[in-house]
Amino acid sequence: MKILKFGGTSVGSVEALKALMGIVKSNIDEQEEIVIAVSAMGGVTNQLLNMANEAVAGNDFTPYLTDLEKRHFAVVKELVGLQQQNQVITKLKLYFQELEDILQGVAALKELSPKTKDTVVSFGERSSAFMISRILRIIKPETEFLDATTIIKTDSSFGNAKVDFDQTNMLVQNYFSLNTNNLVVVTGFIASNNLNQITTLGRGGSDYTAAILGAALNVSQIEVWTDVNGMMTADPRRVKKAFSMEELSYTEAMELSFFGAKVIYPPTMIPAFLKKIPIVIKNTFEPSFEGTFIKHDLKPSNTTIRGISSVDHISIINIEGSGMIGKAGFSGRLFSLLSREQVNVILITQSSSEHSITFAVNPDDALKAKELIANEFELELLAGKLEPVKIETNLSILAIVGENMKKTPGISGKLFNALGRNGVNVVAIAQGSSEYNISVIIYNDDLSKALNAVHDAFFAELQKTLNVFVVGVGNIGKELLSQINGHAAFLAKNNLLNIKVLGLINTKKMLIDTNGINLDSYQADLANAPEIADLPSFVAKMKALNLPNCVFIDNTASPLPSKFYKEAFEANISVVTCNKIANSGEYAQFADLKNTAQKHGVDFYYETNVGAGLPIIKTLNDLIVSGDKISKIEAILSGTISFIFNNFKGEANFHDVVKMAQEKGYTEPDPRDDLGGIDFMRKMLILARNAGLALDAKDVELGEIIPESCSKAPSVADFYQELKNSNTHFEQMKNDAAEAGKVLRYIGKLENGKVEISMQAVGAYHPFYALSGSDNIIAFTTDRYNETQMVVKGPGAGAAVTAAGVFADLVKVGASKA
Ligand SMILES: NC(=O)C1=CN([C@@H]2O[C@H](COP(=O)(O)OP(=O)(O)OC[C@H]3O[C@@H](n4cnc5c(N)ncnc54)[C@H](O)[C@@H]3O)[C@@H](O)[C@H]2O)C=CC1
Numbered sequence: 001m002k003i004l005k006f007g008g009t010s011v012g013s014v015e016a017l018k019a020l021m022g023i024v025k026s027n028i029d030e031q032e033e034i035v036i037a038v039s040a041m042g043g044v045t046n047q048l049l050n051m052a053n054e055a056v057a058g059n060d061f062t063p064y065l066t067d068l069e070k071r072h073f074a075v076v077k078e079l080v081g082l083q084q085q086n087q088v089i090t091k092l093k094l095y096f097q098e099l100e101d102i103l104q105g106v107a108a109l110k111e112l113s114p115k116t117k118d119t120v121v122s123f124g125e126r127s128s129a130f131m132i133s134r135i136l137r138i139i140k141p142e143t144e145f146l147d148a149t150t151i152i153k154t155d156s157s158f159g160n161a162k163v164d165f166d167q168t169n170m171l172v173q174n175y176f177s178l179n180t181n182n183l184v185v186v187t188g189f190i191a192s193n194n195l196n197q198i199t200t201l202g203r204g205g206s207d208y209t210a211a212i213l214g215a216a217l218n219v220s221q222i223e224v225w226t227d228v229n230g231m232m233t234a235d236p237r238r239v240k241k242a243f244s245m246e247e248l249s250y251t252e253a254m255e256l257s258f259f260g261a262k263v264i265y266p267p268t269m270i271p272a273f274l275k276k277i278p279i280v281i282k283n284t285f286e287p288s289f290e291g292t293f294i295k296h297d298l299k300p301s302n303t304t305i306r307g308i309s310s311v312d313h314i315s316i317i318n319i320e321g322s323g324m325i326g327k328a329g330f331s332g333r334l335f336s337l338l339s340r341e342q343v344n345v346i347l348i349t350q351s352s353s354e355h356s357i358t359f360a361v362n363p364d365d366a367l368k369a370k371e372l373i374a375n376e377f378e379l380e381l382l383a384g385k386l387e388p389v390k391i392e393t394n395l396s397i398l399a400i401v402g403e404n405m406k407k408t409p410g411i412s413g414k415l416f417n418a419l420g421r422n423g424v425n426v427v428a429i430a431q432g433s434s435e436y437n438i439s440v441i442i443y444n445d446d447l448s449k450a451l452n453a454v455h456d457a458f459f460a461e462l463q464k465t466l467n468v469f470v471v472g473v474g475n476i477g478k479e480l481l482s483q484i485n486g487h488a489a490f491l492a493k494n495n496l497l498n499i500k501v502l503g504l505i506n507t508k509k510m511l512i513d514t515n516g517i518n519l520d521s522y523q524a525d526l527a528n529a530p531e532i533a534d535l536p537s538f539v540a541k542m543k544a545l546n547l548p549n550c551v552f553i554d555n556t557a558s559p560l561p562s563k564f565y566k567e568a569f570e571a572n573i574s575v576v577t578c579n580k581i582a583n584s585g586e587y588a589q590f591a592d593l594k595n596t597a598q599k600h601g602v603d604f605y606y607e608t609n610v611g612a613g614l615p616i617i618k619t620l621n622d623l624i625v626s627g628d629k630i631s632k633i634e635a636i637l638s639g640t641i642s643f644i645f646n647n648f649k650g651e652a653n654f655h656d657v658v659k660m661a662q663e664k665g666y667t668e669p670d671p672r673d674d675l676g677g678i679d680f681m682r683k684m685l686i687l688a689r690n691a692g693l694a695l696d697a698k699d700v701e702l703g704e705i706i707p708e709s710c711s712k713a714p715s716v717a718d719f720y721q722e723l724k725n726s727n728t729h730f731e732q733m734k735n736d737a738a739e740a741g742k743v744l745r746y747i748g749k750l751e752n753g754k755v756e757i758s759m760q761a762v763g764a765y766h767p768f769y770a771l772s773g774s775d776n777i778i779a780f781t782t783d784r785y786n787e788t789q790m791v792v793k794g795p796g797a798g799a800a801v802t803a804a805g806v807f808a809d810l811v812k813v814g815a816s817k818a
């Protein structure tokens, strides 16, 4: 035998009830013996409570009543067999008449006791269960309605009554032994005390009804039919990647539901646990989905936590003072007071000094709790042994839950790392003594970000997402987006990394789409975007979204984006840039950016600042962190100049070769930066700084490549004109070098804390002689690499290699998220 419980949404509409009929029918077809427990139609319980509140306030409640009747009658007309319709409507009318009489009484007495409230809400389950029993007669004529007030017995705690299991089990078993042939549809949620007054089992109590009956009848399975695919790893409205859990233990289910996962009412677990009856949470609207099993003897799990739950509006109350120290029974007195006065304490933390206690409550209870404490501890407060009670609001709880946590070290480290890296401030921490749960209190505004970050950290084997905002979609930016687009599926599969581009901006337009920008059509989408580019507002929006694992990419040559790097770090956003401006400006700014990123635990990657995609910054850092000492760096770091001097031979003229370098995407947006040596200077400065030297541009001795008349030309067009004008000069350079059997190289050197960059004609013996295309070469002389240098060589400019370097930096941000 199985018991099937259908919640409010599963009985809330004609569509839902048709699905319910299908589920019942397939059980009957399989000759499965079943009992059905149902909730009131979705929204009805609240409506009944509203009516009662209107009545007690002396307002007209009849419109609600009419509405209630209409909803039920509409279902009856659709789904109950024709011959039975009148009978069902008559019975429902009797219920509604009785309800109206009670509400008139409430209005007359202007009094609404918890006892009356229970009676009022009981009409929700009674009407739905009765109606459904008659609907199901189409499938099975021997279907009966059972009012649970006749079989579930409780004490008189109206609103949240305690079950008398001895009496209840006897009554349940007795009833079902006399009704073996019938399909029984029983009301969820409601029961009665020994005076046969109606009581209720607490909000969500229909699940509990199913467990009580299931345990009494020793069923093989309790099925809770709802409108979601079982229990999810986190609130799916906040965490898009949340997924259904296949199975979990009773304790885990209890902890998860206690902290917000509203899929199942926590007390439900107890009767099922004691009788070892599995509970299955299933989706009425997708019955073929396996659902979530809550049971003993689970399969070994491959994740350390089972899920993350959250309560998104709580307040905390803090009590502090010397009066608590060493006073056995202080917390006993405090918490029995709160329990007696029905203040639900969601979580407690006590500092080890015993100097303060913090506990979380629903915001509605906070003031009440404060007043209760002020009364109870009046003397202590007067004597100054306790500080006035403080309330903090706008908070949330996030709890990670799982039995495996107990056996695995490092769980809390991972949790706090994920929160810290993403700038989530933890207000208080609690770990249940069971070690099945670690809870943190954080600000409401951070909850979504925190849930996603923690979900990514613990279900890393499943996928993590980088939320990316890109500034600049020119030569490099375009190529980067195309590389991301082409390689996203690979990364998702092999690196479990999901790269989501949420924002794009160029000099004209900007586009932000929190669902992710389509990288097949972004060019048109950006061009047609309604918003005119406004970098400060782009950054403000990125920050306001408060996303985890967020990355700001600068693919421009402009100084403007770098003004926002610091702000990004302070908002726990990582920065990846191929733009050299920030790192080659004032030394103090470079140092400040590095420090700020480090302080906020986020990444600042700029490998492409030197030698494009070649591993130069990384190599230098590796040498330094492993304790090597750099004595000299010699390098050719301009792809453009390399290309020019590798191609400026024979018949070629200088002007055309420069043009070609620009067309191939090697030059800076402004080629005067390359040929004036500024770009090279920036790279040497960045290298020197990464080698630990606090150098500035003035410390670099920069040799000339081309006459000043060219490099200082007022515009790019003038520059090209000047190149033509200086043709004789260039021809001379070319011929002199050729005659000497040498090639021209523009070489940078860092030695003894000094940087020099100069034009040199080098012969075949020189290690920098044999270069081709846009090659860069860098030779490190160090303590360990002294006889033979460590050399990195290869193309050091161009869209493909540069974008690839930016992309690799981005993936590195992904990799460093624990
Ligand atoms: N070409 C290469 O081989 C390498 C280039 N780089 C660096 O890559 C960066 C980009 O170069 P390219 O793609 O060639 O430049 P580009 O001129 O082709 O593209 C720049 C993009 O940035 C946008 N942009 C400029 N200022 C902006 C602002 N203030 N706000 C928003 N968007 C803005 C432009 O609209 C354009 O989309 C430069 O900093 C360059 O030094 C680094 C290594 C190698």
Ligand SMILES: N[C@@H](CC=O)C(=O)O
Pocket (backbone or CB within 6 Å): 608, 609, 610, 611, 612, 637, 638, 639, 640, 641, 666, 667, 668, 674, 679, 796, 797, 798
């Ligand atoms: N314009 C630069 C590109 C790389 O930074 C170069 O030519 O090297």
Ligand code: NA
Pocket (backbone or CB within 6 Å): 607, 608, 609, 610, 611, 612, 613, 614, 615, 616, 617, 805
């Ligand atoms: Na590089």
